[in-house]
Amino acid sequence: xxxxxxxxxxxxxxxxxxxxxxxxxxxxxxxxxxxxxxxxxxxxxxxxxxxxxxxxxxxxxxxxxxxxxxxxxxxxxxxxxxxxxxxxxxxxxxxxxxxxxxxxxxxxxxxxxxxxxxxxxxxxxxxxxxxxxxxxxxxxxxxxxxxxxxxxxxxxxxxxxxxxxxxxxxxxxxxxxxxxxxxxxxxxxxxxxxxxxxxxxxxxxxxxxxxxxxxxxxxxxxxxxxxxxxxxxxxxxxxxxxxxxxxxxxxxxxxxxxxxxxxxxxxxxxxxxxxxxxxxxxxxxxxxx
Amino acid sequence: xxxxxxxxxxxxxxxxxxxxxxxxxxxxxxxxxxxxxxxxxxxxxxxxxxxxxxxxxxxxxxxxxxxxxxxxxxxxxxxxxxxxxxxxxxxxxxxxxxxxxxxxxxxxxxxxxxxxxxxxxxxxxxxxxxxxxxxxxxxxxxxxxxxxxxxxxxxxxxxxxxxxxxxxxxxxxxxxxxxxxxxxxxxxxxxxxxxxxxxxxxxxxxxxxxxxxxxxxxxxxxxxxxxxxxxxxxxxxxxxxxxxxxxxxxxxxxxxxxxxxxxxxxxxxxxxxxxxxxxxxxxxxxxxxxxxxxxxxxxxxxxxxxx
Numbered sequence: 001x002x003x004x005x006x007x008x009x010x011x012x013x014x015x016x017x018x019x020x021x022x023x024x025x026x027x028x029x030x031x032x033x034x035x036x037x038x039x040x041x042x043x044x045x046x047x048x049x050x051x052x053x054x055x056x057x058x059x060x061x062x063x064x065x066x067x068x069x070x071x072x073x074x075x076x077x078x079x080x081x082x083x084x085x086x087x088x089x090x091x092x093x094x095x096x097x098x099x100x101x102x103x104x105x106x107x108x109x110x111x112x113x114x115x116x117x118x119x120x121x122x123x124x125x126x127x128x129x130x131x132x133x134x135x136x137x138x139x140x141x142x143x144x145x146x147x148x149x150x151x152x153x154x155x156x157x158x159x160x161x162x163x164x165x166x167x168x169x170x171x172x173x174x175x176x177x178x179x180x181x182x183x184x185x186x187x188x189x190x191x192x193x194x195x196x197x198x199x200x201x202x203x204x205x206x207x208x209x210x211x212x213x214x215x216x217x218x219x220x221x222x223x224x225x226x227x228x229x230x231x232x233x234x235x236x237x238x239x240x241x242x243x244x245x246x247x248x249x250x251x252x253x254x255x256x257x258x259x260x261x262x263x264x265x266x267x268x269x270x271x272x273x274x275x276x277x278x279x280x281x282x283x284x285x286x287x288x289x
Numbered sequence: 290x291x292x293x294x295x296x297x298x299x300x301x302x303x304x305x306x307x308x309x310x311x312x313x314x315x316x317x318x319x320x321x322x323x324x325x326x327x328x329x330x331x332x333x334x335x336x337x338x339x340x341x342x343x344x345x346x347x348x349x350x351x352x353x354x355x356x357x358x359x360x361x362x363x364x365x366x367x368x369x370x371x372x373x374x375x376x377x378x379x380x381x382x383x384x385x386x387x388x389x390x391x392x393x394x395x396x397x398x399x400x401x402x403x404x405x406x407x408x409x410x411x412x413x414x415x416x417x418x419x420x421x422x423x424x425x426x427x428x429x430x431x432x433x434x435x436x437x438x439x440x441x442x443x444x445x446x447x448x449x450x451x452x453x454x455x456x457x458x459x460x461x462x463x464x465x466x467x468x469x470x471x472x473x474x475x476x477x478x479x480x481x482x483x484x485x486x487x488x489x490x491x492x493x494x495x496x497x498x499x500x501x502x503x504x505x506x507x508x509x510x511x512x513x514x515x516x517x518x519x520x521x522x523x524x525x526x527x528x529x530x531x532x533x534x535x536x537x538x539x540x541x542x543x544x545x546x547x548x549x550x551x552x553x554x555x556x557x558x559x560x561x562x563x564x565x566x567x568x569x570x571x572x573x574x575x576x577x578x579x580x581x582x583x584x585x586x587x588x589x590x591x592x593x594x595x596x
Contacts, residue, residue, distance in 0.1 A: 008412060008467075008474040011405050011443035015367050015396035024393045032381050116377040120438060123341055123371035124394040125363040 021126055025134025030141055033104045042103060043142075046096045050150035053087050057154055061161040079158055081171055081250040087154070088147055088181055089246035094239055097189050098214050100142050105193030106210060107203035108135050109282070114201040118282070128282055132194070139190040147185050151178035174250075181249045185242070188267050191274035198281035214238050231256040234263070241266050293355025294319050295446060295477045296340075301349035303335055310335040312501040314349070321446075322468070322478040324488030324509070326588055327498035333481050336498065337448055340479075341371055354445050354477070367396055370439035374450035374481075376431055378423045384410055384434055385419040388441050395442035402441065409437040413467060429460045436467065446477040453487050465490055485588055497588060520552040520560070521545070523576035524567075531570035538562060551580070 033039055060077040087093060112118050121131055155175060158167050168174070196209045221237035224230075234240040234256040241263035247253065248260035294317050301314040311332045327333050338344040340353055342362035351358045356365045379387050385406045392402030410419040413433040418426065423434060432455065439447050452468065453461040468491045472478045482488055488495060488509075495512060497505040505512055524531070525548075532542050532550070541553040554560065560577075567574050 008440075008471050008476070009408060010474070011397075011401070013397065013401050015442060016398075017363065017396060021394065021396075024390050024399075028379070028382070028386075028390055035381065111380050115380050116373065116375055117379045119343075119371070119373045120377050120379070120391060121394065122343060123366060123369070123373075124391060125366045125396060126394055 017125065022130040022134030022137065025121075025131065026137040026141065029104070029108060029135065029138030033138075033142070036103070039103045042099065046100065046146060047150075049087065049090075049093060049096070050146070050153075053083070053150070053154060054157060056083070057158050058161055061158075079154075079167065081174055081177065082252050084151060084154065084174065084178060085246050085250035085252050088151060088178070088185070088250075089243045091239060093146075094214075094242060097143060097146065097185065098211060100146065101139065101189055101193035102207045102210050104142055105139050105190070106197055106206040108138060109194055109197040109278075110200050110203040110206050113198070113281075114203075128279075131282065132278060135194055136190045139193060140186045143186045143189055144182060148179060148182035151182060177249050177251075181246055184245065184249075184267070187271055188242070191271045191278075195274035195277040198278055231258050232262075234258050235266055238270075293352070295321055295323065295354060296479075297350075297352040297355075299350045301336075301339065301346060301351055303332075303339060303344060303347050310501055311339075314498075314501075314503055316496060316503055316506050318494050318496070318506075320477070321494060322472040322480060322492045324492035324495040325479060325481040325498070326483070326485070326488060326495060327504075328483075330500075331498040332501040333498055334450075335501075337371075337450060337481060340365075340448060341369065342366060367442070368445040370442065370444035370447040372435045372439040372447065372449045372452055374454060376428075377435060378426075378431060380424050381422065383420050383422055384415055384426070384437070387423055387434070388419075388438050391438045392441035397442055405441055405443070406437075409440045410434075412440070413437045414463065428455045429457065432456055432460070432464065436464065440471070440476075444476065446479065447471065449478065449480045449482075451482050451484075452480060453482070453484060461487075517541075517553045517555050518560070519580040520554060520563070521576065521578045521580050522550045522552055522563075522574060523548050524550060525573040525575050526571060528572055531566055531572040534566050534570060535563065538566075549576070 034043075056077055057079055060079050063077070112121070118131075122128075152175065155168070155178070159165060193210055196213070197203070197206045199209070200206050217236060217238045218240070221233055221240060224233045224236065234244065235258060240256065244254045244256060244258060244260045244263035245267065247255065248264075254260050296316065296318045298314050298316050301311055302309070303311040314332075314336070325333055325336065335344065339346055339351060340358065342358055342365060346359055353365045354368055356368070358365055379390070382390070385403070388406035388410060389399075389403040392405055393399055397405065407416075407419065410416055413436050415430060415433050415437060418430060423431065426434060432452070436449070436452065439449070449468065453464050456464060465487060468478055468480065472491070478491070480488060480491055493509060494507065495505070495509045496503060528550070535542055535552065538558060539555050540558070543551040543553075545551055552563065554563070563577070564574065
């Protein structure tokens with residue numbers, strides 16, 4: 001390996017401050033995720049539910065053509081806000097998001113801690129908040145691709161297939177509901193995955209925690225609910241809290257007779273907890289040991 | 290570029306809880322390369338953390354290249370390059386991506402950062418391996434990579450923490466050559482190392498820390514000459530009382546091989562004193578040779594003196 005073939009040369013350019021200083025971190029996070037072949041397979045298959053729902057919108061506008069296949073008009077083909085609630089808060093969809101967090105989020109901070117990358121980042125004009133925004137934006141990219149983008153496309157295709165604006169006139173608030181709920185999902189899952197990623201230097205343990213806590217909260221609810229049948233026990237489950245809030249946002253009756261505000265408060269509480277974990281774990285004293 | 294001192298510290302103190310890591314440090318260094326020395330726990334790492342703004346100054350004022358660390362942290366980090374001591378890298382990326390990413394985070398435009406990353410990787414000798422995943426790099430290659438990422442944004446000052454740690458002799462020589470070349474091209478260099486010959490080979494100025502305080506600071510050559518004179522002695526007879534009296538006069542004595550002693554004589558004392566005391570204590574001096582003082586001797590003298 002020859003060294004110093006070229007002597008040290010100065011760079012003639014000018015360093016600039018940018019409010020998008022975190023963006024290279026986001027770009028890197030997305031690039032690293034797509035480098036894994038198994039993730040690429042998972043990523044593209046995670047759009048299958050969206051495609052099925054899109055087909056549902058098409059069929060709903062062509063019921064006459066498909067009557068030979070259908071008996072009556074199943075709820076799946078009634079395009080109301082409930083249709084959107086079902087897509088964005090079904091158990092399957094939420095598990096897809098959890099798996100996405102495992103693939104993309106588990107190593108986002110854990111690997112930086114394990115390989116001492118924080119000191120490389122923070123020796124640059126990068127604040128802790130920039131670092132966190134960069135990481136959150138990586139996860140947001142994937143979550144919004146699965147939630148916000150299909151949600152808005154459903155509305156657009158419904159209008160295109162119908163050939164009129166009746167649907168939007170009937171539910172003018174629906175785009176805002178899709179945006180609001182997608183943002184809630186994004187902030188919750190990004191905070192959840194990053195906080196757990198910051199708790200360990202081993203991304204495998206983080207993966208187990210991301211999946212384990214989500215599933216365990218549902219199992220604990222199931223065990224208690226079987227014995228006590230109290231609707232407030234739904235507050236123990238991450239999935240049910242998300243579904244309760246989704247029902248409220250999309251103007252549906254929540255499945256459990258619990259004020260949805262309580263579910264929202266629990267989700268917000270978990271986000272605040274995640275913020276404190278991140279504040280504590282991404283500390284400057286971690287930077288140089 | 291501001292024409293300012295490389296480092297200006299005024300009464301800097303820092304404590305981790307009750308443990309004082311730095312205590313009232315004041316110093317000013319005009320030009321480098323600067324060597325930062327000190328035994329374990331002397332406060333070197335804390336000083337580097339403060340210079341990079343990783344830790345907030347609790348007391349005093351500090352400026353790097355004329356920029357206040359507390360108020361202009363972002364600017365300081367833009368003009369400083371940092372090569373950490375421990376293994377640090379981003380897994381899953383190749384050398385050029387890592388280097389370019391860190392250049393971009395420093396404020397370089399993306400394309401410029403990529404172009405410059407290629408240049409610095411060639412410069413440190415990783416040109417042929419720049420597209421390999423950094424996970425597959427050897428220890429020596431990662432050491433070079435850390436140097437490359439510290440240089441990518443063309444800093445005015447580079448802080449090198451144990452730059453030759455874990456390198457084979459040839460790798461060490463090459464890194465030292467690079468450090469000298471960087472310094473020769475106008476980049477200020479601060480090398481923190483426990484390998485004294487590295488400092489001696491690369492640095493003109495030296496700061497020796499001990500117990501959170503500056504034990505010695507200044508031009509290396511002058512320090513070696515001004516602080517003390519070094520002699521090698523061979524004694525015959527019972528030396529204990531003689532040695533005790535030398536120490537009482539402010540000398541430091543270190544045993545070498547059988548019968549040989551190393552004597553650090555403060556510059557204000559004359560060599561005649563040694564002979565006078567030898568006569569009084571009935572000790573024969575069979576060998577008395579003025580020795581060339583090395584950084585190791587200076588270090589042993591100032592740190593030993595403090596202890």
